[in-house]
Amino acid sequence: MFEVIDxxxxxxxxxxxxxxxxxxxxxxxxxxxxxxxGEPVFGDIETQARRxxxxxxxxIKAAGGSVANVVQxxxxxxxxxxxxx
Numbered sequence: 891m892f893e894v895i896d897x898x899x900x901x902x903x904x905x906x907x908x909x910x911x912x913x914x915x916x917x918x919x920x921x922x923x924x925x926x927x928g929e930p931v932f933g934d935i936e937t938q939a940r941r942x943x944x945x946x947x948x949x950i951k952a953a954g955g956s957v958a959n960v961v962q963x964x965x966x967x968x969x970x971x972x973x974x975x
Contacts, residue, residue, distance in 0.1 A: 895953045901973050909949040916953055920945040929941070932970040 895909040909918040922931040922938040927947060931941040942965050949955050 909953050914915070916950065916952075916955055916959075918946060918949045920949065921966070930968070932968070935967060938967050957959055 891912070893911045895911060907936055909916060911917075920942050922941045922946070923924060924931055924941075925945055931938060943957075943963075946960070946963065950960070
């Protein structure tokens, strides 16, 4: 059985469950966004990766887990959008 976990820390409109638990396993999808405003966080690789890891940690703690149990994580980086000249 799957349990959707609402961490209360994802104000964005992204149509993805913040966290899902199935028994002892946990899935969570995060992007580099501010957990309060939902606005994307742009910047270099360190800035985006750090924010994404912090968002993951919020979700894992809300699910009763720890980052010590993370087996794999993928971080997708983005560039700040620019308007055409």
